[in-house]
Amino acid sequence: MTRVSPLFRRRTPPDTGPGVTGPVRVDPRTKNLTKRLQPGDVAVIDHLDLDRVSAEALVACRPAAVLNAAKSTSGRYPNLGPEIIVAEGIPLVDDLGGSVMALREGRPVRVDGNAVYSGDVLVAEGTEQTEESVAAAMAEAREGLSVQLEAFAGNTMDFLNRERDLLLDGVGVPEVHTAIEGRHVLIVVRGYHYKEDLAMLRSYVREYRPVLIGVDGGADAIIESGLTPDMIVGDMDSVSDSTLRCGAEIVVHAYRDGRAPGMARVEQLGVDHVVFPATGTSEDVAMLLADDKGAELIVAVGTHATLVEFLDKGRAGMASTFLTRLRVGSKLVDAKGVSQLYRTRISTLQIVLLALAGLLAIGVALFSTELGQTLFQIVMARLDGLFAAIKDLLGIAPPAPTS
Numbered sequence: 001m002t003r004v005s006p007l008f009r010r011r012t013p014p015d016t017g018p019g020v021t022g023p024v025r026v027d028p029r030t031k032n033l034t035k036r037l038q039p040g041d042v043a044v045i046d047h048l049d050l051d052r053v054s055a056e057a058l059v060a061c062r063p064a065a066v067l068n069a070a071k072s073t074s075g076r077y078p079n080l081g082p083e084i085i086v087a088e089g090i091p092l093v094d095d096l097g098g099s100v101m102a103l104r105e106g107r108p109v110r111v112d113g114n115a116v117y118s119g120d121v122l123v124a125e126g127t128e129q130t131e132e133s134v135a136a137a138m139a140e141a142r143e144g145l146s147v148q149l150e151a152f153a154g155n156t157m158d159f160l161n162r163e164r165d166l167l168l169d170g171v172g173v174p175e176v177h178t179a180i181e182g183r184h185v186l187i188v189v190r191g192y193h194y195k196e197d198l199a200m201l202r203s204y205v206r207e208y209r210p211v212l213i214g215v216d217g218g219a220d221a222i223i224e225s226g227l228t229p230d231m232i233v234g235d236m237d238s239v240s241d242s243t244l245r246c247g248a249e250i251v252v253h254a255y256r257d258g259r260a261p262g263m264a265r266v267e268q269l270g271v272d273h274v275v276f277p278a279t280g281t282s283e284d285v286a287m288l289l290a291d292d293k294g295a296e297l298i299v300a301v302g303t304h305a306t307l308v309e310f311l312d313k314g315r316a317g318m319a320s321t322f323l324t325r326l327r328v329g330s331k332l333v334d335a336k337g338v339s340q341l342y343r344t345r346i347s348t349l350q351i352v353l354l355a356l357a358g359l360l361a362i363g364v365a366l367f368s369t370e371l372g373q374t375l376f377q378i379v380m381a382r383l384d385g386l387f388a389a390i391k392d393l394l395g396i397a398p399p400a401p402t403s
Contacts, residue, residue, distance in 0.1 A: 023063060024105065026101060030057065031057065031237075032049050033346055034061055037074065037249060039062040042111065044066065044103060046067050049074050049079045050079060053058045054062070056073045058085060063090060064091075069098055070094065070131065071095045072092060082129055091111055123335065173289055174276050174289075175274070178230050179211075185210055185299070186212050187290065187300060193302065201335055213232070215282050215283045215286050216234035219232040223246065233251045233282055235262040236252060236262030244266060251276050251289065260277075283300075287300075288324060316328045
């Protein structure tokens with residue numbers, strides 16, 4: 001049983017007081033929490049610099065409130081998450097400290113302003129975020145952006161030194177049985193606007209039949225859109241068991257020292273897999289794999305495209321994304337670019353069928369009129385005469401009359 005923190009102080013407001021109430025769901029990892037978060041629950045996280053993808057996942061669950069043990073914006077860079085939550089009218093209270101993480105799963109709590117109550121006990125007090133406070137924090141963070149850019153550049157050079165052979169020569173890329181050479185590859189990450197992008201690309205997928213690669217939870221997104229992934233790449237921490245068993249080839253992303261957190265899971269499920277040891281993110285690994293195996297074009301869904309998005313992930317590993325894009329840049333196209341430039345090709349058969357349908361419609365319209373029926377009788381009489389002339393020319397005798 002979880003012990004109640006001694007920092008809790010007894011106060012009088014009951015759960016029926018002002019504010020919002022709901023059962024708590026507690027998890028320090030936001031993406032794990034959203035798997036079980038239901039509408040009306042109170043989400044309790046420990047997420048420093050809440051990023052956009054995590055915020056959008058929380059908003060999609062429609063929680064009654066979001067409680068963050070850490071600062072939702074530390075000021076290191078202008079992260080996008082708090083603004084998304086506040087704009088949806090969901091109460092966001094952050095910097096609550098570790099005591100809020102001691103709340104028991106499913107226990108009803110009440111959030112009133114910057115205070116969190118469990119029964120008549122004040123659990124913690126933090127900072128209630130509003131549109132004004134978020135805007136002020138973002139403005140302050142932009143002033144310190146140059147420091148983050150310097151750190152980002154340093155991380156990029158460090159990654160280049162460690163992964164030079166992989167980036168330049170493809171050393172370490174595993175052998176896979178999925179046929180990629182000369183084909184289009186569609187890489188799906190459960191990131192920015194991935195649902196909208198997948199919907200826009202349905203005609204493209206139908207016509208070009210690209211290799212479908214899901215990066216962790218991106219494989220579930222492919223399944224949800226009515227398609228089946230050909231390959232799943234990642235550390236396997238956010239993809240469902242049913243998707244891992246769908247028949248796709250599994251590539252487990254491992255650390256450079258050989259540790260692979262997702263290995264135990266795929267072995268327990270009994271699915272065949274290969275291991276790809278590399279520094280960086282799983283989406284980078286998927287792009288490098290597709291490029292090394294001869295993909296003609298790589299279309300990215302839900303991946304990171306701008307510097308703000310790189311920084312919004314808030315981790316040094318995003319430096320790999322920058323260099324990976326330089327490596328595959330001539331082949332890489334963002335999904336939105338494909339949807340804007342792509343037009344469905346019309347085949348010759350479709351044109352012929354369309355012309356026949358038009359002629360049939362004209363014929364039906366003419367036959368429904370008196371003039372059309374007269375023309376039809378004249379044409380049929382001419383055809384009878386033509387057939388008779390051909391028979392005479394070929395010496396075909398007319399059939400004898402029956403008695």
